[in-house]
Amino acid sequence: MGSLFENIPAELPDEIFETICAANWVKIERIVSNGQASPEGFWYDQEGNEFVLVVKGSAGLKIEGEDDIVTLRAGDYFNIESHVRHRVEWTDASCETIWLAVHY
Amino acid sequence: MGSLFENIPAELPDEIFETICAANWVKIERIVSNGQASPEGFWYDQEGNEFVLVVKGSAGLKIEGEDDIVTLRAGDYFNIESHVRHRVEWTDASCETIWLAVHY
Numbered sequence: 001m002g003s004l005f006e007n008i009p010a011e012l013p014d015e016i017f018e019t020i021c022a023a024n025w026v027k028i029e030r031i032v033s034n035g036q037a038s039p040e041g042f043w044y045d046q047e048g049n050e051f052v053l054v055v056k057g058s059a060g061l062k063i064e065g066e067d068d069i070v071t072l073r074a075g076d077y078f079n080i081e082s083h084v085r086h087r088v089e090w091t092d093a094s095c096e097t098i099w100l101a102v103h104y
Numbered sequence: 105m106g107s108l109f110e111n112i113p114a115e116l117p118d119e120i121f122e123t124i125c126a127a128n129w130v131k132i133e134r135i136v137s138n139g140q141a142s143p144e145g146f147w148y149d150q151e152g153n154e155f156v157l158v159v160k161g162s163a164g165l166k167i168e169g170e171d172d173i174v175t176l177r178a179g180d181y182f183n184i185e186s187h188v189r190h191r192v193e194w195t196d197a198s199c200e201t202i203w204l205a206v207h208y
Contacts, residue, residue, distance in 0.1 A: 004157070005179035021155050021183050026130055026208040028155055051125050051132055053108070053204060055159060055179065075109035075159065075202075079125050098179075100157060102206055104130040 004030050004055055004098050012036075012096065027103040033059065035093035043085040050103050053077040057097030060089035108134050108159055108202050116140075116200065131207040137163065139197035147189040154207050157181040161201030164193040 002020060009016075012034035021028040038044070043064060052061075054072040061070040061078060064085035070078060080086055091097040106124060113120075116138040125132040142148070147168060156165075158176040165174040165182060168189035174182060184190055195201040 001174060001180065001182045003177075003179045004181065020181065023153060024208050025128075026206070028206065049127060053159075055157075070105060072105075073107075075107045076105065077108065077124065078105045100204065102130070102132065104128050104208065 004100065008032055008096060008098075025104070029099075029101040029103070031099040031101055033057070033088070033091035033097040033099070034095075035091055036088070037090050038087035043087050044080075045083055045085045046080070046103075047082055048103050049082050050080045050101055051077065052080065052102075053100045055098045055100055057092040057095050059091045059097050059099070062087050062089045108204065112136055112200060112202075129208070133203075133205040133207070135203040135205055137161070137192070137195035137201040137203070138199075139195055140192070141194050142191035147191050149187055149189045150184070150207075151186055152207050153186050154184045154205055155181065156184065156206075157204045159202045159204055161196040161199050163195045163201050163203070166191050166193045 015036045016032040018030045019027055020030050054076050056074055058073045069089050119140045120136040122134045123131055124134050158180050160178055162177045173193050
């Protein structure tokens with residue numbers, strides 16, 4: 001048992017990626033962002049699928065080839081299929097953005 | 105894409121179980137409760153593992169053989185391994201309790 005809202009450092013110079021559950025080729029992560037974005041020109045290109053849920057804060061997700069940036073606010077989820085290239089364009093700079101990510 | 109906070113009926117006589125993502129032997133569900141509990145004497149006993157996160161509201165989870173009821177509030181998660189018998193003792197009666205459940 002644990003809480004997504006606890007054990008967050010006061011300073012977050014970098015995003016935090018923390019595995020909170022892993023078994024049967026599934027990995028569940030908490031990600032905490034605080035204004036970070038993916039580096040210029042960087043795209044995630046992952047072997048597996050990733051389901052993301054924003055639990056607190058907000059973020060902009062860019063999918064390669066799509067014009068619009070997907071805005072995710074608390075309660076919003078998005079399923080990123082394997083090898084769909086994507087990047088985080090922005091995360092809320094005024095508070096932590098807490099994500100739950102399920103890699104499957 | 106979707107929101108865990110949208111498309112909730114005004115009346116919730118029964119809990120709602122809704123699959124929002126499924127592939128590779130993983131199923132991700134939204135569950136919405138509103139004061140319900142598992143029936144008297146009923147225990148869930150599942151073939152697979154289930155990771156639950158309470159996104160809104162609160163609930164009491166009873167694990168067979170444990171004296172204490174686990175209280176889950178917004179942001180709290182719990183991993184229920186396969187065949188660990190459990191039941192929902194209570195859910196918040198004053199607002200919806202919204203769960204994300206990952207069956208894996």
